[in-house]
Amino acid sequence: MTVxxxxxxxxxxAIALSGYPACAEQIEAxxxxxxxHSEPVVRAFDLREGKEVDRFALAGAARLHRSQSGRVVxxxxxxxxxxxxxxxxxxxxxxxxxxxxxIEAPAxxxxxxxxxxxxxxxxxxxxxxxxxxxxxxxxLVSEHAALEGTEEPRDIASSxxxxxxxxxxxxxxxxxxxxxxxxxxxxxxxxxxxxxxAPTGDHAPCPDLHGEAxxxxxxxxxxxxxxxxxxxxxxxxxxxxxxxxxxxPEGKTxxxxxxxxxxxxxxxxxxxxxxxxxxxxxxxxxxxxxLPTRVVDFATHPAKPRFALAFTEDGYLHRxxxxxxxxxRSVRLTAPYSMDGHWSDPRPRIAVAGPLIVVSDPLxxxxxxxxxxxxxxxxxxxxxxxxxxxxxxxxxxxxH
Amino acid sequence: MRPLTQAxxxxxxxxxxxxxxxxxxxxLEVVASFSIIGxxxxxVGGDRIRLTTLVGPNGDAHVYEPRPADxxxxxxxxxxxxxxxxxxxxxxxxIEASGTTATVVEVSKGAHILPANGKADDHHADxxxxxEHHHDGSGDDDGHAHAGHDHGAYDPHAxxxxxxxxxxxxxxxxxxxxxxxxGCAAYQENAAAYIEQLEELDAEIKSAIAGLxxxxxxxxxxxxxxxxxxxxYGLHFLAPKGLSTEADAxxxxxxxxxxxxxxxxxxxxxxxxxTNPRLVEQISAETGLKPGGALYSDAxxxxxxxxxxYLDMMRHNLTTITSAIAxx
Ligand SMILES: [Zn+2]
Ligand SMILES: [Zn+2]
Numbered sequence: 001m002t003v004x005x006x007x008x009x010x011x012x013x014a015i016a017l018s019g020y021p022a023c024a025e026q027i028e029a030x031x032x033x034x035x036x037h038s039e040p041v042v043r044a045f046d047l048r049e050g051k052e053v054d055r056f057a058l059a060g061a062a063r064l065h066r067s068q069s070g071r072v073v074x075x076x077x078x079x080x081x082x083x084x085x086x087x088x089x090x091x092x093x094x095x096x097x098x099x100x101x102x103i104e105a106p107a108x109x110x111x112x113x114x115x116x117x118x119x120x121x122x123x124x125x126x127x128x129x130x131x132x133x134x135x136x137x138x139x140l141v142s143e144h145a146a147l148e149g150t151e152e153p154r155d156i157a158s159s160x161x162x163x164x165x166x167x168x169x170x171x172x173x174x175x176x177x178x179x180x181x182x183x184x185x186x187x188x189x190x191x192x193x194x195x196x197x198a199p200t201g202d203h204a205p206c207p208d209l210h211g212e213a214x215x216x217x218x219x220x221x222x223x224x225x226x227x228x229x230x231x232x233x234x235x236x237x238x239x240x241x242x243x244x245x246x247x248x249p250e251g252k253t254x255x256x257x258x259x260x261x262x263x264x265x266x267x268x269x270x271x272x273x274x275x276x277x278x279x280x281x282x283x284x285x286x287x288x289x290x291l292p293t294r295v296v297d298f299a300t301h302p303a304k305p306r307f308a309l310a311f312t313e314d315g316y317l318h319r320x321x322x323x324x325x326x327x328x329r330s331v332r333l334t335a336p337y338s339m340d341g342h343w344s345d346p347r348p349r350i351a352v353a354g355p356l357i358v359v360s361d362p363l364x365x366x367x368x369x370x371x372x373x374x375x376x377x378x379x380x381x382x383x384x385x386x387x388x389x390x391x392x393x394x395x396x397x398x399x400h
Numbered sequence: 401m402r403p404l405t406q407a408x409x410x411x412x413x414x415x416x417x418x419x420x421x422x423x424x425x426x427x428l429e430v431v432a433s434f435s436i437i438g439x440x441x442x443x444v445g446g447d448r449i450r451l452t453t454l455v456g457p458n459g460d461a462h463v464y465e466p467r468p469a470d471x472x473x474x475x476x477x478x479x480x481x482x483x484x485x486x487x488x489x490x491x492x493x494x495i496e497a498s499g500t501t502a503t504v505v506e507v508s509k510g511a512h513i514l515p516a517n518g519k520a521d522d523h524h525a526d527x528x529x530x531x532e533h534h535h536d537g538s539g540d541d542d543g544h545a546h547a548g549h550d551h552g553a554y555d556p557h558a559x560x561x562x563x564x565x566x567x568x569x570x571x572x573x574x575x576x577x578x579x580x581x582x583g584c585a586a587y588q589e590n591a592a593a594y595i596e597q598l599e600e601l602d603a604e605i606k607s608a609i610a611g612l613x614x615x616x617x618x619x620x621x622x623x624x625x626x627x628x629x630x631x632x633y634g635l636h637f638l639a640p641k642g643l644s645t646e647a648d649a650x651x652x653x654x655x656x657x658x659x660x661x662x663x664x665x666x667x668x669x670x671x672x673x674x675t676n677p678r679l680v681e682q683i684s685a686e687t688g689l690k691p692g693g694a695l696y697s698d699a700x701x702x703x704x705x706x707x708x709x710y711l712d713m714m715r716h717n718l719t720t721i722t723s724a725i726a727x728x
Contacts, residue, residue, distance in 0.1 A: 262468055
């Protein structure tokens with residue numbers, strides 16, 4: 001099938017000052033990379049054509065992340081003990097008043113981050129950090145080096161194996177501090193590492209640390225007691241604890257996503273409650289958003305900052321108006337996916353490709369595509385196997 | 401029907417009894433993009449407006465990221481006042497996200513605008529001419545403007561000329577008048593009173609600068625925020641960073657600046673309230689120029705600071721500059 005975009009491709013011609021017409025073709029291209037729930041494969045789809053353009057055999061089943069630039073997809077393979085990288089083939093260049101786009105075939109890169117049990121991965125400012133739980137070590141590589149295959153990863157060790165995360169922050173690195181006595185427990189805070197890779201001694205407590213996100217120049221991690229909010233400071237990152245507001249129901253955040261275009265965070269809180277977080281607000285810094293049933297996945301909308309998205313176990317996708325702080329549209333996409341059962345069972349995941357929202361439906365073998373404005377399905381793409389974790393990359397630009 | 405009629409009559413009676421009272425009349429909802437425009441809006445609007453200022457005291461609008469609350473205020477507003485000239489990089493996203501139907505007013509419209517490569521000698525009384533000038537004088541050779549987030553075609557810091565601030569005030573009064581006709585007389589009156597104060601300020605700056613030795617007029621700040629002050633009043637400003645605070649200065653930029661400081665015998669160096677002082681401290685250490693205090697470039701200070709209003713800010717900058725030069 002073909003997924004229709006709102007705006008047709010246009011051929012933009014401008015009369016240049018020198019008098020001759022400068023024609024540059026304005027192209028919009030989006031690729032969706034989809035990992036199978038249990039097979040070691042990632043499939044790449046051209047969203048406009050609705051067709052698979054390539055597939056990549058990996059070592060194990062993967063969870064996908066995309067780099068901020070959209071040039072690399074990181075495939076985190078917890079059980080296969082590695083992070084593999086796929087060059088998306090789409091590069092966008094920003095020239096302020098216009099953007100360039102170059103489109104090539106996607107390709108599996110040679111670069112690899114190997115180690116025992118990688119789970120959390122964070123990319124920021126062109127550096128990616130994967131945390132290997134069974135080693136307690138973060139391995140970092142720059143996106144540029146990953147694309148060129150030029151650099152050995154750099155290791156930063158925490159004090160012990162644990163379910164941790166490392167977050168690049170300018171020349172610094174934030175790394176979780178393991179629970180002092182229980183290796184199976186969640187981390188107890190963040191330690192700051194300097195440009196030399198050594199701890200600076202700065203520590204911010206954060207009991208049951210789990211869930212991290214970035215929005216603008218801020219990073220947030222979730223704790224049992226509230227959030228740690230990290231902002232750039234004059235010498236080193238400034239880390240502040242933002243306690244949960246007193247009016248909230250019983251709960252805590254364990255997953256966070258960050259706004260683009262608007263600076264805010266969205267987290268889970270209770271089974272049917274998400275929370276919108278503005279860390280710079282003195283009042284109402286936490287606004288609860290009630291959902292009709294338990295949440296399966298949620299995401300912010302990079303192209304339409306006013307909206308965030310949540311998928312619930314009744315098979316509905318919801319559009320959240322982050323300014324009003326409530327759901328404003330809902331659409332049924334799949335059969336119910338109960339949140340009972342194992343946390344890692346196949347359930348839908350959300351990705352956003354410009355004006356379109358893509359939701360994986362692992363049991364039906366589909367990607368559902370929804371237009372953000374009308375909030376109606378514009379089509380579905382059939383996928384072999386169980387399409388699960390997915391990311392979208394692309395955009396619009398001129399081809400010179 | 402009866403309660404409704406009674407309510408309507410009650411309202412009418414009230415209106416008849418107190419024809420000029422503000423009670424019950426909703427104030428005009430106004431959003432100002434940053435503190436200096438917020439101060440102007442307050443001076444013109446007085447208590448007829450309810451003002452929300454997005455980028456507050458000591459905030460850096462070049463790199464500001466709006467919050468959902470900013471979008472909510474923008475959605476409520478009937479007038480949104482912005483500087484324009486690509487100063488507020490966040491503006492388009494915010495307007496779109498808010499879905500606002502407000503009138504968005506670029507208050508620098510009609511001011512004497514300098515091109516981004518700055519330091520032009522001729523004035524441009526309107527945007528069309530400025531546009532022309534840009535294309536003739538600093539035209540691009542490759543057919544597109546490359547007016548990026550960090551280098552627009554024009555220098556946005558137009559408020560650093562008091563003459564331009566007058567234009568800002570007139571534009572704000574006009575925007576308020578168009579949206580709230582009943583308040584127009586009050587807005588015009590407030591604007592006229594404020595413009596008188598601006599004219600005093602302008603004369604004060606001119607006479608203070610005239611008293612400075614001609615060869616002691618080169619000073620250093622951290623970003624190019626004072627092109628209009630230079631153009632209007634005749635000081636020479638150098639800065640390691642460009643028109644925006646967004647991009648970091650390169651090592652080569654800093655080395656070139658240090659050379660220039662020595663060649664031109666710069667008289668003083670200043671930190672800015674909105675930028676990290678480290679860069680200026682480094683240049684200070686390498687050149688032996690002692691920092692002469694903090695200048696307020698793109699934002700006011702908080703209420704307790706020395707630059708809580710535009711008038712205070714300009715006077716503070718003037719005395720900071722003149723006393724540093726006098727002591728050098
Ligand atoms: Zn985890
Ligand atoms: Zn500036």
